[in-house]
Amino acid sequence: MVSKFIQFLRIAVTTAVLSAVLYTPVIAQDAGPERVITNITGDLYSFRQGRHVGLFLVTDEGIIVLDPTNPEAAGWLKGQLDERFGLPVKYVIYSHSHNDHAGGGDVFADTATFIGHENIAKNLQRPADDAPLLPREKLWDANGDGRIQESEAGGYIGTDIAPDAFARYDADQNGWLSRAEIWTARFGGGTVRAPDIYYSDYATISLGGKTVELNYLGYNHSDDMTVVRFPEERVIHTVDALIPNRMPWRTLDGSYLPEWIEWLYRVAELDFDIVVPGHESPGTKEDVLEQARYLEELQAAVVVAMAEGKSVEEMVDTILMEDYSDMLEYEYSRPLNVVGVYEMLLSTQD
Numbered sequence: 001m002v003s004k005f006i007q008f009l010r011i012a013v014t015t016a017v018l019s020a021v022l023y024t025p026v027i028a029q030d031a032g033p034e035r036v037i038t039n040i041t042g043d044l045y046s047f048r049q050g051r052h053v054g055l056f057l058v059t060d061e062g063i064i065v066l067d068p069t070n071p072e073a074a075g076w077l078k079g080q081l082d083e084r085f086g087l088p089v090k091y092v093i094y095s096h097s098h099n100d101h102a103g104g105g106d107v108f109a110d111t112a113t114f115i116g117h118e119n120i121a122k123n124l125q126r127p128a129d130d131a132p133l134l135p136r137e138k139l140w141d142a143n144g145d146g147r148i149q150e151s152e153a154g155g156y157i158g159t160d161i162a163p164d165a166f167a168r169y170d171a172d173q174n175g176w177l178s179r180a181e182i183w184t185a186r187f188g189g190g191t192v193r194a195p196d197i198y199y200s201d202y203a204t205i206s207l208g209g210k211t212v213e214l215n216y217l218g219y220n221h222s223d224d225m226t227v228v229r230f231p232e233e234r235v236i237h238t239v240d241a242l243i244p245n246r247m248p249w250r251t252l253d254g255s256y257l258p259e260w261i262e263w264l265y266r267v268a269e270l271d272f273d274i275v276v277p278g279h280e281s282p283g284t285k286e287d288v289l290e291q292a293r294y295l296e297e298l299q300a301a302v303v304v305a306m307a308e309g310k311s312v313e314e315m316v317d318t319i320l321m322e323d324y325s326d327m328l329e330y331e332y333s334r335p336l337n338v339v340g341v342y343e344m345l346l347s348t349q350d
């Protein structure tokens with residue numbers, strides 16, 4: 001008997017409408033062509049291409065894929081799944097809409113139903129060519145012309161942070177970036193297939209006697225993030241929003257504070273033993289709590305420094321977060337995290 005169903009529990013959401021929606025560029029990371037499939041536990045596996053990690057769960061009635069990643073990785077994965085298991089992919093779940101994790105799903109479209117959080121729908125819409133800059137981008141727009149020239153590029157496009165970013169973002173090479181061009185670098189290129197089904201707060205997928213839980217716990221690294229929980233395996237997946245033992249990425253591109261901190265504490269309340277991120281290596285609940293404490297202390301330090309009238313340069317020099325110096329990319333990301341928190345707090349001030 002085919003026991004396949006999707007159960008939705010919809011709860012009225014009263015989410016504050018936040019104005020800041022910003023996105024990380026697709027960074028050309030120092031990733032080699034490394035591809036590997038690793039068993040996590042039971043019938044749950046991770047697949048890695050370079051620095052990007054997705055998951056899949058094998059059942060008697062088909063496979064559930066979490067984050068097809070990009071067209072190249074998804075094509076390779078499909079071949080591997082056919083060869084190793086001979087089963088179709090029945091569901092593709094998106095952790096969030098960023099195209100370096102949600103890209104490439106088309107290859108599974110003939111057999112799979114695609115599922116993601118409802119906020120993905122608006123995030124996949126290309127902004128109008130004359131759409132206004134987002135609040136954090138407006139901080140960089142020194143001449144106030146509603147465009148970002150190379151000399152103005154800050155945050156995640158700043159030339160001192162990502163020297164090649166401006167040229168990559170400037171698709172029409174006219175020397176300035178529009179909101180739509182910035183969006184395209186993160187969501188564009190047509191690699192993200194829109195979900196067939198959107199959920200609001202909580203959903204489960206059951207296939208072949210196994211169950212996967214989709215939890216929406218609020219804003220963090222994005223506003224459309226699902227924490228996928230595999231109850232039998234006691235595993236959760238947190239992609240970019242919680243990477244065990246690693247600093248949050250660069251200038252916390254497109255993120256939300258203080259919501260991200262609250263989200264981390266909510267994640268820690270879930271019932272699991274292993275957390276699998278979308279980069280680096282798995283961890284435990286302790287890693288979730290460490291990240292929550294880090295962001296909480298960092299934000300508090302920036303709030304104090306702002307109240308004292310310190311410049312962002314002074315903040316970078318004095319907010320050292322030394323208790324976290326063992327975390328991956330501390331040397332590199334700590335100063336950028338300070339800038340990111342500062343820009344986020346500044347751009348959401350009244």
Ligand SMILES: [Zn+2]
Pocket residue numbers: 096098221222240
């Ligand atoms: Zn992301």
